[in-house]
Amino acid sequence: MSDWEAVIGLEIHAQLATKSKIFSGSATAYGALPNTQADLVDLAYPGVLPVLNAEALRMAVKFGLAIGARIAPRSIFARKNYFYPDLPKGYQISQYERPVVGKGAISIMLDDGAAKTIGVTRAHLEEDAGKSLHEGLANASGIDLNRAGTPLLEIVSEPDMRSAKEAVAYMKKIHTLVRYLEICDGNMQEGSFRCDANVSVRPRGSAKFGTRAEIKNLNSFRFVEKAIQHEIARQIELIESGGKVVQETRLYDSDKNETRSMRSKEEANDYRYFPDPDLLPVEVDEAFIASVRAGLPELPDEKAARFMRDFGLSAYDAGVLTSSREIGDYFEAVAATLGAREAKLAANWVMGELSSALNRDNLDITGSRVPPAGLAALLARIVDETISGKIAKEVFETMWSEGQSADAIIEAQGLKQITDTRAIEGVIDEVIRANPKQLAEYRGGKDKLFGFFVGQVMKMTGGKANPAQLNELLKAKLAGGTKSSKEPV
């Protein structure tokens, strides 16, 4: 395996979150009854004409600016001609030779924490096709044109990735970015964000690219990873057994975890691209670009850098907490209430307890049952030592399930931490008295039993003893006991 190097490029299709379609006034909402969101333009009736949705253009420019790309002052829509029942015009309108977004780049983080720059060749606007439906129809195919004309931004990367993991990291980064920019809802189940992967292998150290295969329509990060891994292995095996990779389009079958040939280069369509005479060249001037730029939000990398600077977070934590705008906002709201000094605590809780509770209930952070203010109030009780971190987790669970405030739960369940030295000492004494055997063993050198005593005290106090105080006092008592045991009874 290590003799070979994979070369991967991705073509990501991001469905733009416009209200209406790219060339017609139909709605783009997902899940409507078949053909209820297709007007005469989408159905390609005789005589109808396309008109570009200005919002789709604005979104494409937004993306271009976010990856530092050159925005073409003049871009052109072309027709890609082929026959298919779910392509009503017999051609797809897509930008071909002159896309609106030129060369840009984004940075991804590798497993070892190092950053790598992935080039974006271009991004262009195009319309989606409809859907052909074959299930449940006897001896017929159904066509649903609701999706026909939905605006897509196709983001084409350079062949800069060298492993399936890098490809996934890149795709995740673009996913984060388009959601930050609010130009795509990123919903992969509904197909709003999907990709084709171009994969080839070459002997390590070779400057020449191998023959590539294109894997179509990957709609989850897991499938991207598995499909690319499988394809790399397939190509290496093929070459090592004396075969040759042919340029072709392949489909990934997630059930069998394999890719299958769809069509070869020879069978490929001649799309007969030419500029669409129904649409004028799109001209974008400096003023328009400036207005889009002025409306850009803080981007993930900028936000992560700020989190590291202002809150002293590690690169990893900052990366996780900026993986979506909503997570970043949540974290910042907690950190702001709690104070920057406790930001690490806030980060740990957002990435730990909160994140696992969200996962468990399959919720998005915007649907969190504990709002940022609620979590901040809970963490404040750790900071002021009203409760321990361990108790806080229990309180959090109750907050999550019952929806009460941290203080109310602490009050109602009597969870307030015991910080009275004498009270803790009293319990320690009781425990020591009750466990003479363990005391003797501990004093005999079995240090591990320290934890046993901690556990016993916590059990008796219902976990409420201040852990730091308990540690200190217990250590002293156990040590003191040793001293006293040497004394004559």
Added chain:
Amino acid sequence: MLHHLSIGELAERLASRQISSVELTRHFLERVERFNPSLNALITVTADEALAGAAAADRRFAAGERGRLLGIPLIHKDIFCTDGVRTSCGSRMLDNFIAPYDATIVARLKSAGAVMLGKANMDEFAMGSSNETSYYGPARNPWDRTKVPGGSSGGSAAASAARLAPYTTGTDTGGSIRQPAALTGITGVKPTYGRVSRYGMIAFASSLDQAGVLARTAADAAAVLAVMAGFDPRDSTSVDVPVPDYPALLDAPLKGLKIGLLREFFDGLESRNAALIQDALKVYMSLGADTVEVSLPHLPMSVPTYYVVAPAECSSNLSRFDGVRYGYRCSQPRDLTDLYERSRGEGFGAEVKRRIMTGTYVLSAGYFDAYYLKAQKVRRLITDDFRAAFAKVDVVVGPATPTPAFPIGAKIDDPVTMYLNDIYTIGANLSGLPGISVPCGFIDALPVGLQLIGPHFSEAKLLSAAHHFQSATTWHTHTPAGYE
């Protein structure tokens, strides 16, 4: 007789309630009934809808409303979608197609109170110069029914010339308004590309198609164009330039008009045709115009250029006719490919297929640069030639067609000869320029047209120049025998 009155005169009679729109509509419907069987100018007659529309117009008159086109009948070329009415585009492919909406120009004329009598015959998908490619058979020239009326707006031209309606609409992709207007002795206006909305007009070649009007006089055409023209947000290629009040500008002084004589238009022109054009120029000079010879060196390449660009666009535009959603579908398709092949094979006629195949070829990998791209470059050169000419002159003038109307059947089997019919008209389409054809005499009792081409958005000037000519001549008043 009502059918000899101009649009202006009809509007006056309607306004003064001397006649009603219903009476006027009945008059023309009777003429349609009487003459259409021999002319085959209309594919569909919408008598009931017309009478209902006329009654509605009369109510608007009763309510005090007036309008240049209110209550006046017309016939639309069957390329314009008309809500609830079959829109065939002259093709078997759309023989069963009832349009579910009105084209923008149909809607504009409808709201101005125009009354549609029916839909005019045309070459299939506007591809032809003789109306012979129509699925419904050729329309006939009222001057001689053994002759073609020209095309593709042949039915519109025949109907206007035979006085079946005061005016008709047409479209002009390579001469499809000006050529039939010339061959039938009427006035045909092809506006600047972008002047009139293309929404709802079934596309042949999107970058060349332009809707216009066929009427008996420039004055009538001016009244119609003033309603048809204007920006349409549903057509990205329509231009947001204010529409002048064309009728009010007809009498603008002509003196000092600089007319360019296109050398390339006169090279090899048949002598009787050339003599008629020279006579027309003498009329213009007597009205105070100056003439200068101008040259458009790349113009002779316009026919081959056009026959690359137009088929390329049509091959893509006609892909939507696939038998899936509307239009003709073959019986019992075996599978998807069979559905496509037979629906299109049976639904389209020979000329349409020829152009789809030519267009598919010139856009194919390996041929694109040599044909399509090269043609677009030549197109730019022709446009530059015109621009240079218009720096020196106001309008350029020449013949509209190489010959008068030819016999039905004479050229249909020889596409190249047929294509050369548009040699004088295609340049304006390639450059998006407005052009007008006006009657300027007869050869062997068949009408001949004089063509004027102007810079972009010079319709007012062209209409005025044509109007001055028609004020000084009577060619436009001749009515074909039998249609008086």
